[in-house]
Amino acid sequence: MFRPTRRTLVAWGLGAALLATPALAPALANEPQYGGTLRFATLGLDTADPHRHTGSIAVQQAYAEALTSIADDGSVKPWLAESFSVTDDGTAYTFTLRDGVTFHNGEVMDADAVKANFERIKANVTKGWLASAMKLVDGFEAPDDRTFVVKMQEPYAAFLSLISEAWILSPQSPGWDDTITTPIGTGPFVFGEWTPQVELIAPKHEAYWQEGLPYLDAVHFDLRDAADENALALRSGDLHVARVSRDALPELRADEAIDVQFLKDTTWYFWSFNNRSPNPPFDNLKVREAVALALDKSAYMNFIAGADGIVTNQMAIPGNFYHDADLHASGAHAKPNLTQAKEILAQEGVDPSTVTVEMVSWQTPYAEVAAQMVKELGFDVNHRALDDLGAQNALGAYDWDLAPMASGPRADIFLRFVRFMSDGPNPVLWGGVQDEALDALINAGVTTVDAQERRAIYLKAWQHIMDNYYTVVAGHASNAFGVRDDVGGFTTGFTWSPNRVDGGLAFTHLKPAD
Amino acid sequence: MSVSTVRRGVRRPGFSLSLVLPVGFVALVVAAAVIGPQLVGVDPLAQNLLSRNEGPSAAFPLGTDHLGRDVLARLIVGARLSLWTGFLGLFAALLIGGVLGLIATMVRGPFELAFFGAVDLVRAMPGVLLALLLVVALGAGIGPVALALGITFAPFFAHVARATYRREHGMTYVTAARTFGASERWILSFHILPNISGAFVTMAAIILPRCIVTESVLSFLGLGVEPDTPTWGRMIAQAARFLERNPTAVLAPVLALSLFTLSLTLVGDRLRARFDPWRLVGSRS
Numbered sequence: 001m002f003r004p005t006r007r008t009l010v011a012w013g014l015g016a017a018l019l020a021t022p023a024l025a026p027a028l029a030n031e032p033q034y035g036g037t038l039r040f041a042t043l044g045l046d047t048a049d050p051h052r053h054t055g056s057i058a059v060q061q062a063y064a065e066a067l068t069s070i071a072d073d074g075s076v077k078p079w080l081a082e083s084f085s086v087t088d089d090g091t092a093y094t095f096t097l098r099d100g101v102t103f104h105n106g107e108v109m110d111a112d113a114v115k116a117n118f119e120r121i122k123a124n125v126t127k128g129w130l131a132s133a134m135k136l137v138d139g140f141e142a143p144d145d146r147t148f149v150v151k152m153q154e155p156y157a158a159f160l161s162l163i164s165e166a167w168i169l170s171p172q173s174p175g176w177d178d179t180i181t182t183p184i185g186t187g188p189f190v191f192g193e194w195t196p197q198v199e200l201i202a203p204k205h206e207a208y209w210q211e212g213l214p215y216l217d218a219v220h221f222d223l224r225d226a227a228d229e230n231a232l233a234l235r236s237g238d239l240h241v242a243r244v245s246r247d248a249l250p251e252l253r254a255d256e257a258i259d260v261q262f263l264k265d266t267t268w269y270f271w272s273f274n275n276r277s278p279n280p281p282f283d284n285l286k287v288r289e290a291v292a293l294a295l296d297k298s299a300y301m302n303f304i305a306g307a308d309g310i311v312t313n314q315m316a317i318p319g320n321f322y323h324d325a326d327l328h329a330s331g332a333h334a335k336p337n338l339t340q341a342k343e344i345l346a347q348e349g350v351d352p353s354t355v356t357v358e359m360v361s362w363q364t365p366y367a368e369v370a371a372q373m374v375k376e377l378g379f380d381v382n383h384r385a386l387d388d389l390g391a392q393n394a395l396g397a398y399d400w401d402l403a404p405m406a407s408g409p410r411a412d413i414f415l416r417f418v419r420f421m422s423d424g425p426n427p428v429l430w431g432g433v434q435d436e437a438l439d440a441l442i443n444a445g446v447t448t449v450d451a452q453e454r455r456a457i458y459l460k461a462w463q464h465i466m467d468n469y470y471t472v473v474a475g476h477a478s479n480a481f482g483v484r485d486d487v488g489g490f491t492t493g494f495t496w497s498p499n500r501v502d503g504g505l506a507f508t509h510l511k512p513a514d
Numbered sequence: 515m516s517v518s519t520v521r522r523g524v525r526r527p528g529f530s531l532s533l534v535l536p537v538g539f540v541a542l543v544v545a546a547a548v549i550g551p552q553l554v555g556v557d558p559l560a561q562n563l564l565s566r567n568e569g570p571s572a573a574f575p576l577g578t579d580h581l582g583r584d585v586l587a588r589l590i591v592g593a594r595l596s597l598w599t600g601f602l603g604l605f606a607a608l609l610i611g612g613v614l615g616l617i618a619t620m621v622r623g624p625f626e627l628a629f630f631g632a633v634d635l636v637r638a639m640p641g642v643l644l645a646l647l648l649v650v651a652l653g654a655g656i657g658p659v660a661l662a663l664g665i666t667f668a669p670f671f672a673h674v675a676r677a678t679y680r681r682e683h684g685m686t687y688v689t690a691a692r693t694f695g696a697s698e699r700w701i702l703s704f705h706i707l708p709n710i711s712g713a714f715v716t717m718a719a720i721i722l723p724r725c726i727v728t729e730s731v732l733s734f735l736g737l738g739v740e741p742d743t744p745t746w747g748r749m750i751a752q753a754a755r756f757l758e759r760n761p762t763a764v765l766a767p768v769l770a771l772s773l774f775t776l777s778l779t780l781v782g783d784r785l786r787a788r789f790d791p792w793r794l795v796g797s798r799s
Binding site for chain 1: 740756
């Protein structure tokens, strides 16, 4: 039978006294604790095969990591690669892989596994961000276990950013030869039980390569993508961290138990014209100019994001490397001008009372504001407000005139420009532009190694887009997350990614109850 | 003996105080729908982004919604649209179910079999779900919504048509008329239709509130009419997100919809009591 000695009793007594010391208690409470399941509501997961994804990237990186990672400041940092280098001509990338990284099945992540992933992406993935980059690849090499080399036909400036979504999986993942059904990655959590559109339960990866991480036993992803309902669930304590709509921010900010954070990159809000097959009179640039003059950007962005709204005429916000202050200052549509707009319409022989603007949007209140602004010119508006799939289908029919839309954070500015390319991925939100001159400019930008030179070319491309009124930018706002006060270590990233080189789920822990 | 003979001397249920309130409320809503928009004089679509989610005030008696639109003006115009869509849906249901059902029952044979097979198929599906699917297929707008409501609720009229026609067709007064050489058309027009119309009125009184509620559900789900078109269901859906900040914008259409459908149901119940000849027969025996 265990009998405590006097020495043991003294030690216990001292320990208890130390724990009871008020000065030490907060320090201990702030120490990350192991265990618990985080209930996390974010965007959905469209496929179990990360290489084939075309939807959001709000979940995948919890279980699948990449050679690079977009850090919180938007820069590209090595991740599963310990380091990387690029030749001066920008056509060869050499990655030195991190030592001691294992997949969830215990297999070591080596250069052959990485090469197999890139070859799978190049061979099988024809849609999405990586498709255009992979077309330029000359070959992949794995000279030793920890070195991986990519050789390109020509420079591709966005490559390091883009491969932050080239997730490295074990070639043993079930479905590897067709569609992966259970991805075996290297992330801090394992792809567990997935119910599409509902939830993913991801248990901890016990042999995660970052020592001591993750703190949590599991993450329970709520994939219903219900930002409005999330706010209520967060306030009631049913969720720990949740994407929330901006409409709910006043109540969330008033709740002392909740901290509101924002993604570091912004969502940009714009009005796109149908550029693929425009109907008269919207095939006339002057008429498009008149419509753009009806857009009250300040009111529009204030409606969307209140004081957080950023008004600009560009796809990058002030402070971003690709933003141009002069272009911003000289914007012709900084303020609405209905008088001028009506004069233009009269000059062009357009009687707006005889024209019905076919408008397609998501079911968002800001689209109703846009419809009202267009009506101010005297147009009738037939507004079709649809869910995401319905809107994508309707936009793809190109039988509409105007679409007030928005697009979320991206790992690289090219991922915004590529939407305007003739063969760009999912171009419907931007009216399906078909413009060889613009294609050439964007291609020139992405293949230019020098950053300043690249910026100048991109700005020229943007000026071209503005001149043709393909899309008129209203402004930017960041996406919001609510975080309960019993969650420690969670920070939002530059994009939707929930696990990054400098933050995210691996660093998140649950605080013990008081 | 025709039912008209039965009616004579029977004390019909009269108007009581319990009927005054629902009739009054229905009359108020109908009056608001008909002349209200002209009286209010406020554009229900006009947005005032600087006055969003405001409570009741002298300028806005029921406050404003999330786009700064006048809730009272939208409620009144919403009454017109909800009523209009409801009546159109009811008319479509009566036409599809009642008229076609009567014809199919009279014609008999394969047409009756096919028609009532389709009716049973439609009836097997939950009403709201069917209406939702139809609106997705037919597209947005009052017309498609009314047609969807019509198809959804047509089975109720079809079954009433078949049951009442067969019941009346076997009655002695029909046999007597036939004996005296009356044509089938004459019998239908002057004997059967007058005696089954009460059942249709009763069914219409039951279906109208269901049409209005279903339209509201469709609007609540973001289907149906255009997003800025004020219908009660759409108003509830749009204001629900701001319930804590601006409860009036939710409560106003919720109360209007609840009271109106309750009143219609009570009125319908009383109409049934007044016009259903078999109820009258029962009351005498």
